[in-house]
Amino acid sequence: MTLTTRFTQETEGHLLKQWLQQGDTLRWFPMFDEREIDDAVRIWIGYAKYQASLTAEYDGVPCGMANLNLQPYQKMAHQCLLSIIVDEEHRGKGVGTLLLRDLEKLAKEKFRIELLHLEVYKGNPAVNLYRRSGYVEFGCQTRFIKDKGEYIGKIFMQKPL
Amino acid sequence: MKEHDLRYTLMTDAPYLNEWLLQEGVMHWFPFSLGKEMEDAAACWIGFSKYSCSLTATIDGIPVGIGTLFLMPYRKVAHHCLFKLIVDKKHRNQGIGTSLVKNLKNLAKNYFRQELMHIEVFEDNPLIKILHAQGFKEFVRQERYVKENGKYYARILLEAFL
Numbered sequence: 157m158t159l160t161t162r163f164t165q166e167t168e169g170h171l172l173k174q175w176l177q178q179g180d181t182l183r184w185f186p187m188f189d190e191r192e193i194d195d196a197v198r199i200w201i202g203y204a205k206y207q208a209s210l211t212a213e214y215d216g217v218p219c220g221m222a223n224l225n226l227q228p229y230q231k232m233a234h235q236c237l238l239s240i241i242v243d244e245e246h247r248g249k250g251v252g253t254l255l256l257r258d259l260e261k262l263a264k265e266k267f268r269i270e271l272l273h274l275e276v277y278k279g280n281p282a283v284n285l286y287r288r289s290g291y292v293e294f295g296c297q298t299r300f301i302k303d304k305g306e307y308i309g310k311i312f313m314q315k316p317l
Numbered sequence: 318m319k320e321h322d323l324r325y326t327l328m329t330d331a332p333y334l335n336e337w338l339l340q341e342g343v344m345h346w347f348p349f350s351l352g353k354e355m356e357d358a359a360a361c362w363i364g365f366s367k368y369s370c371s372l373t374a375t376i377d378g379i380p381v382g383i384g385t386l387f388l389m390p391y392r393k394v395a396h397h398c399l400f401k402l403i404v405d406k407k408h409r410n411q412g413i414g415t416s417l418v419k420n421l422k423n424l425a426k427n428y429f430r431q432e433l434m435h436i437e438v439f440e441d442n443p444l445i446k447i448l449h450a451q452g453f454k455e456f457v458r459q460e461r462y463v464k465e466n467g468k469y470y471a472r473i474l475l476e477a478f479l
Contacts, residue, residue, distance in 0.1 A: 188392040227348075230354065231348060231349075234464045302393060302394075302395075303393050
């Protein structure tokens with residue numbers, strides 16, 4: 157069994173869409189329906205042309221993606237928000253840990269990023285991965301998501317590289 | 318001191334927004350830099366006027382400030398929005414910023430059914446004083462978010478429930 161990462165291809169939007177639509181995955185993202193998913197996938201995959209996105213492969217099969225949402229402004233180009241998703245069938249196998257590790261390396265070496273940050277919704281089990289990987293919470297917006305009348309907070313985490 | 322009026326922002330207010338952004342020291346408080354970054358950001362900002370979610374303050378019919386709600390595109394986050402504000406340097410400290418914030422809160426709550434509004438500012442921005450006075454509370458402070466001429470500045474996120 158081998159687990160590797162490579163640059164995401166611009167043609168891989170369908171994988172991202174498929175993973176976003178699995179089980180309750182969408183609970184951890186701001187999108188609600190297929191139209192919103194398509195919009196978010198288009199934006200995410202758009203970073204592939206800058207080689208700012210990585211795809212993980214488990215025995216040669218794509219199983220997750222992580223992305224640097226590069227800042228469009230020079231004054232903020234030293235820091236970056238990241239996004240990550242792992243195929244439901246491959247969770248708990250170290251895919252997220254590897255994606256984060258390789259994305260941090262890419263951020264530091266190719267894009268000279270000094271500070272990586274992320275946003276995660278309260279209750280998302282992925283928060284444990286982020287803590288283990290050295291991300292520290294620095295704020296929370298308590299009513300960020302409103303889903304079926306229920307509010308879910310957004311936690312801000314960061315890691316200096 | 319002349320009284321100001323408020324009206325919905327028009328696309329034709331764009332030259333005023335560009336002029337104010339170019340006033341000395343103003344760009345420091347915004348994420349973009351001079352040139353294409355500023356032009357693109359200003360175009361995006363004024364573009365929201367087509368949703369009637371932006372207010373322009375005028376004195377004698379001349380624009381002196383703009384406040385805009387950046388409505389969220391996704392349903393699960395459609396109950397809140399970010400906003401931006403700018404006042405012509407020549408008309409600061411005349412209550413125009415306060416008036417824009419108050420009226421944006423009204424517009425957000427009563428017309429767009431927003432439950433909360435938030436704003437991103439950089440440390441030491443004089444707008445923070447107005448925001449505190451209008452009930453905005455800090456919920457995030459991220460150090461080293463901006464790097465300008467080798468110096469780092471924090472970003473501060475503030476929100477108010479409507």
